[in-house]
Amino acid sequence: MSVYAVNKLCRDAMRDPAFREALRRDPAAAITPLELTKDERSALLCGDVARLYEWGCHPFLLAYLPRWELFGLTIPLYSERIRKARDARDE
Amino acid sequence: MAEIVAAFGVPHVPNFPAQVAREGPQSKVARLYAEVAGHLDAVSPDALLVFDSDHLNTFFFDNMPTFLVGVTDSIEGPNDQTPMPHYRVGGHAQLAAHVRASGLARGFDLSLSQDFSVDHSIMVPLHFLTPRMQIPIVPMFINGLCPPLPGARRCYALGEMVRAAVKEWPRNLRVAVLASGSFSLEIGGPKVPHDSIAGTPDQEWTRRVQHLLAHAQINELLEEATAARMQRAGNIGGELLNWIAMLGVIGERKPRFIEPEVEHGRCYGAWRWD
Numbered sequence: 001m002s003v004y005a006v007n008k009l010c011r012d013a014m015r016d017p018a019f020r021e022a023l024r025r026d027p028a029a030a031i032t033p034l035e036l037t038k039d040e041r042s043a044l045l046c047g048d049v050a051r052l053y054e055w056g057c058h059p060f061l062l063a064y065l066p067r068w069e070l071f072g073l074t075i076p077l078y079s080e081r082i083r084k085a086r087d088a089r090d091e
Numbered sequence: 092m093a094e095i096v097a098a099f100g101v102p103h104v105p106n107f108p109a110q111v112a113r114e115g116p117q118s119k120v121a122r123l124y125a126e127v128a129g130h131l132d133a134v135s136p137d138a139l140l141v142f143d144s145d146h147l148n149t150f151f152f153d154n155m156p157t158f159l160v161g162v163t164d165s166i167e168g169p170n171d172q173t174p175m176p177h178y179r180v181g182g183h184a185q186l187a188a189h190v191r192a193s194g195l196a197r198g199f200d201l202s203l204s205q206d207f208s209v210d211h212s213i214m215v216p217l218h219f220l221t222p223r224m225q226i227p228i229v230p231m232f233i234n235g236l237c238p239p240l241p242g243a244r245r246c247y248a249l250g251e252m253v254r255a256a257v258k259e260w261p262r263n264l265r266v267a268v269l270a271s272g273s274f275s276l277e278i279g280g281p282k283v284p285h286d287s288i289a290g291t292p293d294q295e296w297t298r299r300v301q302h303l304l305a306h307a308q309i310n311e312l313l314e315e316a317t318a319a320r321m322q323r324a325g326n327i328g329g330e331l332l333n334w335i336a337m338l339g340v341i342g343e344r345k346p347r348f349i350e351p352e353v354e355h356g357r358c359y360g361a362w363r364w365d
Contacts, residue, residue: 004152011147014172053280059326060146060236063279063288076286078279087281089322 010061050085093260102357108175124219130361136267142333144235148210156202161230170208181227193256235329250339270337272330275356291356293324
């Protein structure tokens with residue numbers, strides 16, 4: 001698992017307007033050069049933030065994605081999905 | 092000789108500057124911040140030692156310090172697109188270097204940065220407390236957001252070390268301490284409310300921490316503020332460690348002013364003994 005690459009993608013999306021625009025225009029193409037696993041690539045493209053969270057991606061960084069509606073994530077959709085994630089803190 | 096003259100604790104929500112600009116000086120956040128600023132002005136410190144948790148802006152997973160002292164004479168921010176003015180504040184590099192050396196001599200392996208910017212978690216408090224940026228700061232970063240976090244007792248001991256270091260500083264200098272952070276806050280994690288990416292899941296913990304602060308029940312606070320307890324209060328709950336380090340600097344004192352915003356998971360406080 002290269003959770004690091006997902007975390008970095010989120011931060012780059014916040015900091016780099018050109019990368020953000022590329023993610024918006026063609027998400028699959030924009031993440032092609034990144035060192036992501038097959039599962040991470042697929043979870044990102046589906047906007048499956050619950051799985052990304054469960055794998056250890058930092059929630060503060062994942063929450064950048066709906067700010068610009070990347071990977072189809074609106075704030076209500078992000079909220080709905082992340083609320084269903086397994087929360088290791090409650091176990 | 093240098094002395095610790097006061098301590099303060101505030102939250103640092105990125106929206107505060109825009110919110111207060113919109114709602115005016117009578118809004119609650121503006122009034123609470125003005126109260127703390129009044130105490131700070133009254134003691135008129137020469138330097139402000141700030142305990143803060145960076146939000147993956149100054150540091151990232153490629154290089155993540157648990158404790159770090161910023162040793163520089165100039166600091167800019169915010170570096171995270173927070174809607175607020177951009178500032179440059181002086182750093183008290185000599186005091187910072189002394190605190191770091193003193194920590195290393197006492198068993199605190201403090202990391203170092205001499206070139207860094209800071210995010211809203213330092214610039215929002217300074218925007219309200221020292222808007223002229225006239226007081227040089229010594230930033231001390233504690234990892235409060237990326238578990239595993241340092242323990243509460245270790246952070247308290249860090250504060251005690253800082254107190255000893257400041258006392259040893261062989262020049263006249265009035266030093267105040269600032270803690271930045273919330274007690275209950277979840278951003279982007281499973282505890283957020285419907286239709287939002289942020290929430291305050293643990294009002295009870297906020298009430299409890301405020302009570303322990305108000306009565307200077309430090310030992311109880313250190314006992315109760317476990318990693319699991321802080322995480323239950325939200326994935327930003329580790330910011331309490333900054334307050335705990337600040338308490339380590341001043342010891343078991345009661346605040347002159349303390350007011351919570353329980354529904355928002357946060358508190359404002361001022362400790363003075365003049």
